[in-house]
Amino acid sequence: MLGFIAFWVVTAGMPIVLKGKSSFLTNNTDVSSTGPEEIQDVDSGYYVALVEIGEEEENFDLVLSLNSSWTTVPGAECDCHNVSNKLEPDNDEEKDISDGTFEVGYGKGYFSGSSVKDIMEIGDFVIRKQEFLLYTKDERLEDLAGDGVLALSPTQVSNCSTNFILNMHSQGLIPSPKFSLYLSQSSDSYLLFNESSWLIKDPNKNHTLSLKTLSSAWVFNASKISYDDYIKNITSQVFLMVELSSIQGPYEDISKFLKLISENKDCTNGKYLTCSCNENSINSFPNFTIEIQGHRFKITSKNYIQFSNSKCKVLFEGRQDEYWALGIPFFYEYYSVFDLDTKKVTFYRNSLEDDDQDNEDIKDPDGKAEDNSQGQGDEKKNMYWKYILMIIGICIIFAIIGCLIYVYFRKKKEQERDMDYIRMQR
Template identity: 25%
Template structure:
């Protein structure tokens, strides 16, 4: 941080020298300092989802019958750090581990807390078609003495804990404990990303491992103990994870701050879900988790069934909520009331249009009264995750 301050002061001093001849120079320097010095930027790539790739191969329904959608699995396991078998995960960024660095694409997941990547010791199908970390090639690698098990809805990832230097957005986190996989669940073979980087709290981390962002704070690598996520509606580019700051270019209006109801996941209180002014779900209040690691908006089966019915969707033989693509312009908005504030999601955002038809972004999650506000919601609202105040900030995305 001292180095950053020195650089900033030097730039400001230089701006004063040139201010008379270049009137707008000072503003330019401060703008560059704010956006490029104090924030760690991680571009997020939106690739084809497992669902899309399997549909192209004509294998989607066979896959789904073998691996039922179980998005709530990660929130109702104990003793291990669970993840979901969501076939629609699509946003990922590139990090590197070791010296010299070995690169991996990872899903930045606010619904879990551990970092793990495939390793050369893994022979599962999921490891064979992903990049694998080789400890023997890193001079800064150290084995730990604990095993790691991460439960999925239809399988698990097992491996070992170790430590090494991890680079995220050009910033080096030293001595980060992470998992190297030995086995991985079959469905991971269909995912675009190699591994997972969890951004939730240490309280739910397997083996009480200190999460990557916590170490960034402890090592003085970020100026503020918060991060923010912008998911572009663009099909491929523009999404970004900003570590240590808030980028005003990604939203319009004021940020609404909502206190966490539980500092485990990024969990908040939801008051209701309404369509055309009518409460159709979460009557009397419920809990919701803002989760970048789930693509859909997920809720209890009965509530989601009611919501899908209200927007005009019907279930096909595989349990997927489909709509007539021509009806999208006339479909209603859905409003989520969070701690007394209304957040509206239009049909253009909650309907996914593919060459195979149009599907709603509302998924059934079982019988528990818990909701997951995933990427369908986050694309509409720039999300700020503040670890110090234990709150979430939401503002309308641009």
């Protein structure tokens, strides 16, 4: 019965989140939190999650990656970037190390090592025989702000194993093979293994993208970009990349957007365009919109501007190819739910962010703006009522069980009394 109740609570949308820690920001100590445990932003370029490997439960900070099929963990003999932790050899009976080594690409570099199956713990979940790359060497990954990579791609690892979320589902740990991301500049950020209503402003107002081809990345086709009065039709692929700190696109398109931004501003060019500004002037920067599969997604200035010391760093970068890559600023705008079964991603406006009156709302394919004016108060009330009803339901279940037990023992007592009466008659 308790197992049923626990399963019911999970499927009802209770948050299942991960605690993050960053050796780069917190000197390898746990990040304290009064609310749900969070993943941690590292140097504004990565998000990491705490994962435990093996019977000894060794801790690793793994960078979240939507475009990696392999979770990677450094071995004890690793000749690699400045990692904080390494997996020591043990006598774990569940460990299964394959013969031979191979390379796994990541960004401009790669990991080299062997395939390993071992126990993997993430949050409160214990995943058996999870396959990952135990790497002993890496190249050109000096900037990786973690011990390794936590793979969140839509494809399985190999012909004989699946990624950890599919394994969680097959082992009965989660009701469906889903995960979701809530990233925020002003509050905690979360990785969850469900779709949580408390992070959704309006469940009826969402946009869903579908993968058209099997890929190791969450990649879709974009058809249009726009900002200010400028509109351009495009035929480009767009990648979702939580492991990227900026928005990237073809050099020509990005240059035009940055030129518009720098007009009448004191700006300097570097890796990023940086302009003199103050917090109140951030809203004067133009919003950027990209259309994907007929859905228009807007990235507001408050989410692509990094403000510090009266300087506004514009997190847009040009590329030499025709691809677009939507990094962390995009995820600041949208709470994103990834379904590994249907290969779809559903986007909702981030409900915990303050409303911005200057922001346009997501528009439907017909170009009509949706009304997202509903406040957070109603959502919170709905959430509270949901949990209250859940508690009432649990109480009713226990009350019914108590009544059944009472009736059982009462009938048993009456039967015993009848038997005593029969004996007395004899």
